[in-house]
Structures are given as C-alpha cells and as structure tokens.
Amino acid sequence: MKNKIIIPSSIDEINSVYNWLELQLKERVDMTLCQTILLVAQEITTNAVLHGNQLVPDKFVxxxxxxxxxxxxxxxxxxxxxxxxxxxKKEAEELDYLxxxxxxxKLAVLMSDKIEVDGSSTKILFKI
Ligand SMILES: Nc1ncnc2c1ncn2[C@@H]1O[C@H](COP(=O)(O)OP(=O)(O)O)[C@@H](O)[C@H]1O
Ligand SMILES: [Mg+2]
Known part of the structure; x- marks a missing residue:
C-alpha cells in the first residue's frame, strides 16, 4: 500500500504531515514503532522545509x-x-541530547533500520 502528501514549505504544515502519517500508521504498527517513525519523519520533514526549500512557499515537500x-x-x-x-552510526551515537x-x-540514523540520500530525496526504512 502506498500513499503520499505534498505540502508547501511552511512550518505550519509540519503538523499536518504528522497527523496524516499518524493516520497511516495507526492500527498497522505498534505504538512504540509509530512514535519512532513520527519523530524521525518530523525531523526530516522540518529539514526539507527549512534547509531544503528554505521556507519558500511555492517550493513543495x-x-x-x-x-x-x-x-x-x-x-x-x-x-x-x-x-x-x-x-x-558512530557520529550519531555521540549525539548531544541537549x-x-x-x-x-543523528536521530534518524540511530532510530531507523536504514537511511539513504538520493539527490534531494531521503529514504528511511523501518522493519515491522
Ligand atoms: N533537506 C535538506 N537539504 C539540504 N541540507 C540539509 C537537509 N537536511 C539537512 N541538511 C543539512 O544537514 C544539517 C544537519 O541537519 P540536522 O541534523 O537536522 O540538524 P539541524 O536541522 O538542527 O541543523 C543541516 O544543518 C543542513 O545543513
Ligand atoms: Mg533538523
């Protein structure tokens, strides 16, 4: 099963991605994995909006x-x-939590099973 969402580059949109993803995950994976995926996806989406698209509203994620x-x-x-x-992995383990x-x-590297960058796409894999 595949699904996708496209958002303009605004911080306000991060929450709609969170809610959408939670809906995809609910009843399909346990709560712990759900929280892990939501946390990692939120960090990578924020990076895409801020660092990738630099908050330019007509650039999309x-x-x-x-x-x-x-x-x-x-x-x-x-x-x-x-x-x-x-x-x-080693650099990620030296994460300064504060x-x-x-x-x-670093969180994405530590908490996912695999992460790959391909141009301006980031793929993150979680084993069920
Ligand atoms: N989507 C992206 N496009 C371009 N650069 C990125 C992207 N995501 C992350 N980066 C780069 O990687 C760095 C580290 O990202 P991150 O670990 O999330 O820390 P932070 O967002 O606090 O800077 C960013 O500061 C940025 O330079
Ligand atoms: Mg970041």
Whole structure:
C-alpha cells in the first residue's frame, strides 16, 4: 500500500504531515514503532522545509508512505540541493541530547533500520 502528501514549505504544515502519517500508521504498527517513525519523519520533514526549500512557499515537500508485510518506507523529497552527508552510526551515537542544532539526522540514523540520500530525496526504512 502506498500513499503520499505534498505540502508547501511552511512550518505550519509540519503538523499536518504528522497527523496524516499518524493516520497511516495507526492500527498497522505498534505504538512504540509509530512514535519512532513520527519523530524521525518530523525531523526530516522540518529539514526539507527549512534547509531544503528554505521556507519558500511555492517550493513543495513530498512525503511518501509505503507499507509491506515486513517494512515501512518513508521517502521525503524537497526542491533543494540535498543533504551533503549523513552522520555515521558512530557520529550519531555521540549525539548531544541537549544541543539545539544537529540532532535531526543523528536521530534518524540511530532510530531507523536504514537511511539513504538520493539527490534531494531521503529514504528511511523501518522493519515491522
Ligand atoms: N533537506 C535538506 N537539504 C539540504 N541540507 C540539509 C537537509 N537536511 C539537512 N541538511 C543539512 O544537514 C544539517 C544537519 O541537519 P540536522 O541534523 O537536522 O540538524 P539541524 O536541522 O538542527 O541543523 C543541516 O544543518 C543542513 O545543513
Ligand atoms: Mg533538523
């Protein structure tokens, strides 16, 4: 099953992505995995809006959701230049929980089963 949502680049839209994704996940995965996916997706969507599209309202972010019997794939695409480099697992483990910046990608690396950057798309995989 596949589904997607497209949002303009405004901070107000992040909440609608959260609600939409929660609806996709509810009754399909347990609460712990649901919370993990929501947290990671929120960080990556915020990055797409802020860093990728730099809050330009007529640039869009697409969030794709795909579920199979074994996994959930979230693909988030913006209209920017893409993430230059993901932190390694080791760098991610050195996450400073209290730092205001630089936690999104580290959380995504630590909390997902696989993460890949392809141009201005980020694919995040969670095993069910
Ligand atoms: N979608 C994106 N497009 C371009 N650069 C990005 C994107 N997402 C993240 N980045 C880059 O990676 C950095 C680290 O992101 P993150 O770990 O979420 O920390 P923060 O958002 O607090 O800076 C960002 O500061 C930015 O330079
Ligand atoms: Mg961030």
């Amino acid at each position: 697409t969030i794709e959701f795909e579920i199979s019997s074994t996994s959930i794939l979230i693909k988030i695409t913006d209209e920017g230049n893409g993430i230059k480099e993901l932190p390694s 730092a205001e910046n630089g936690r999104g990608l």
